[in-house]
Amino acid sequence: NIGALKENGDFYIWGSNENGLLCDKSLKKHSNQPKCVMKNVKDVKMTYGHVLVLKKDGTVWAWGSNYLVTNSDKSILTYQITSSNKAIIQTPVKIASDVEKIAVGDTVSVILKKME
Numbered sequence: 347n348i349g350a351l352k353e354n355g356d357f358y359i360w361g362s363n364e365n366g367l368l369c370d371k372s373l374k375k376h377s378n379q380p381k382c383v384m385k386n387v388k389d390v391k392m393t394y395g396h397v398l399v400l401k402k403d404g405t406v407w408a409w410g411s412n413y414l415v416t417n418s419d420k421s422i423l424t425y426q427i428t429s430s431n432k433a434i435i436q437t438p439v440k441i442a443s444d445v446e447k448i449a450v451g452d453t454v455s456v457i458l459k460k461m462e
Contacts, residue, residue, distance in 0.1 A: 349392050350380065351355040355402060357387040365395050365411040366436035384438060389422055391450040398455050399438065400448045 347361035347368075358380040359368060367376070369383040384407065389400040396410030412435050447458040 347392060347397075348380075348424075349386055349390055352392050355388070356389055357384045357399060358382050358384050359397070366416065366434040367392075367397060367410050368423070369437060371436045389448055390447050391455075393450050393452055395452065396435075396450070396452050398448050398457070400445055404444050404446070404460065405440055406442040406445045406448060408441050409435045409438050421453045448461055 347359060352358070352455045359382045360377050361367070362376055363372065363374055368377055368381065370381065377416045383455045384399055384401070386400055386402045392400075393410075396408055398411075399407045401407065412432055429442050441455075442459070444460045445457045447456045449456040
């Protein structure tokens, strides 16, 4: 996938829709057309599996792959975005507030909360 954050805070995404990354609930596999999926964005981090967005108001939003199997018999799941049982989250979900910075790895998202 490709993402672009404009200076005005608009975040656009295009490319593969694997893991619901196009954020449009469609079944299309690919899009060459950039689509604005969020406004007032301060920072974006993307991996193959999910997208993490920090908005200017300090809220964090995520979508994409929602789980990682953590053992060989698939009996324990670690959820990346929300504790729902959905494997793919195709629309942004608010996961935190009062956040200063974000980071992602292939199977992890990290936030740094603002100090009071």
